[in-house]
Amino acid sequence: MTNENESRFSPVKKHGHRNVKELNKSGNLTGSARQIKDGVADVYNLIQKWKNANSNGMQIIDTIANIKLQYIYKKNKDETIQNGSIPEELESQCTLLLSIIQKMEKVVKKLTVTTAMFVGVMKLQQHLADDLVLFQTWTPDIFVSTVRELTEMYREEYKLKQLVYKNICHAKDRNTMMFYTSSWLHQPYVTDKSHVLLESMLLETGHK
Amino acid sequence: MENIDPRLKSAYQQLQKSYKILQQCQTTWKETLKQCQEEIDSLQNLSEQYTCCNEAGIDVLLLQLPDVREKLLYKISLEIDKKLSKLHINMNTLKECCDRISKQYDYSSTISKGLPLDLVTMTTETIPAFADMVEWLNDIDIMLHHQYWAKKHLLDTYTVQKFDSDNFMKMWNSGNNETTQKVNDALCYVKFLLDDT
Numbered sequence: 001m002t003n004e005n006e007s008r009f010s011p012v013k014k015h016g017h018r019n020v021k022e023l024n025k026s027g028n029l030t031g032s033a034r035q036i037k038d039g040v041a042d043v044y045n046l047i048q049k050w051k052n053a054n055s056n057g058m059q060i061i062d063t064i065a066n067i068k069l070q071y072i073y074k075k076n077k078d079e080t081i082q083n084g085s086i087p088e089e090l091e092s093q094c095t096l097l098l099s100i101i102q103k104m105e106k107v108v109k110k111l112t113v114t115t116a117m118f119v120g121v122m123k124l125q126q127h128l129a130d131d132l133v134l135f136q137t138w139t140p141d142i143f144v145s146t147v148r149e150l151t152e153m154y155r156e157e158y159k160l161k162q163l164v165y166k167n168i169c170h171a172k173d174r175n176t177m178m179f180y181t182s183s184w185l186h187q188p189y190v191t192d193k194s195h196v197l198l199e200s201m202l203l204e205t206g207h208k
Numbered sequence: 209m210e211n212i213d214p215r216l217k218s219a220y221q222q223l224q225k226s227y228k229i230l231q232q233c234q235t236t237w238k239e240t241l242k243q244c245q246e247e248i249d250s251l252q253n254l255s256e257q258y259t260c261c262n263e264a265g266i267d268v269l270l271l272q273l274p275d276v277r278e279k280l281l282y283k284i285s286l287e288i289d290k291k292l293s294k295l296h297i298n299m300n301t302l303k304e305c306c307d308r309i310s311k312q313y314d315y316s317s318t319i320s321k322g323l324p325l326d327l328v329t330m331t332t333e334t335i336p337a338f339a340d341m342v343e344w345l346n347d348i349d350i351m352l353h354h355q356y357w358a359k360k361h362l363l364d365t366y367t368v369q370k371f372d373s374d375n376f377m378k379m380w381n382s383g384n385n386e387t388t389q390k391v392n393d394a395l396c397y398v399k400f401l402l403d404d405t
Binding site for chain 1: 256257260261263264265266268269272273276277279280282283284286287
């Protein structure tokens with residue numbers, strides 16, 4: 001009776017034939033899985049770098065906003081100050097902000113390179129027509145679309161940061177200044193979805 | 209307290225319990241309001257950001273990023289929602305305090321109805337009349353409920369477009385001092401009763 005049952009039902013297997021414990025042993029991975037797992041770690045590290053740069057930038061933006069607002073207030077009282085002139089002490093702050101912007105640019109560039117790597121792995125896997133699920137449930141094209149979406153978010157956000165950097169010293173009133181400060185802080189193009197995307201990739205590849 | 213009528217003695221015991229609960233609620237109430245204050249400060253700041261960003265002239269940015277204002281306002285709204293939900297959780301704590309005091313008042317007032325008038329109105333050098341103590345509890349119960357509903361209404365009717373910071377703070381803080389004073393006074397009057405265990 002038992003033998004009959006065994007021949008009738010095949011045991012349930014997970015896609016990829018690996019269990020989660022195995023996945024956590026990163027040393028065992030080779031080939032595409034290795035590339036993807038490392039790629040995900042890179043994405044995570046790059047986003048952490050972006051976050052650090054953003055919070056350092058926030059302090060500089062605050063300082064710039066304070067200097068600028070005091071200046072606008074002074075200008076309203078004292079009519080001898082020329083229109084469109086910029087206080088000197090802003091220069092050093094702008095240099096600092098530029099270095100932050102450059103760091104962010106690097107992050108976006110590296111994210112783009114990582115996306116290209118993911119695309120490469122996807123094409124290779126499709127070419128090999130091998131088992132497309134490398135980890136638990138995701139196929140390489142899901143990794144590509146996820147990383148691509150994240151990169152797009154940060155690229156758009158970088159554009160905004162660049163515009164803020166170029167224009168913040170020329171802000172004419174408090175509202176505009178508040179817009180620049182607030183947009184730096186809240187990062188409108190990096191939505192809450194970015195967190196979910198990143199966490200899902202980390203979970204899928206066994207980093208978490 | 210040894211020589212008093214046993215019926216009054218058990219009534220005093222109930223009141224002791226009620227006022228001890230009031231002491232606990234007073235601490236919780238204060239702590240919750242302190243936590244609320246932090247959230248309200250953030251709420252004020254976020255509302256100001258929303259208004260400024262909505263009115264700011266940012267043509268330079270809009271040329272290259274036409275949806276930037278819309279996206280930023282959306283993100284600020286999300287933050288505002290987070291603050292409001294935290295405040296609503298704090299409101300639930302305040303409601304729990306109100307309900308505990310209401311329950312205590314109900315118990316004490318039921319007991320007072322079963323006591324003869326001379327016992328209910330009897331005072332000693334250290335303990336006020338039972339009727340008075342129940343009445344203070346009732347006053348506090350009403351004041352706390354009033355405070356709770358006023359604050360809840362203020363949060364329920366909050367909209368970022370119609371937010372007036374000064375008015376909001378004025379309404380949020382209105383009656384706080386009176387309630388604190390009333391609770392402190394009542395606890396002061398019943399201090400000997402509470403110490404007498």
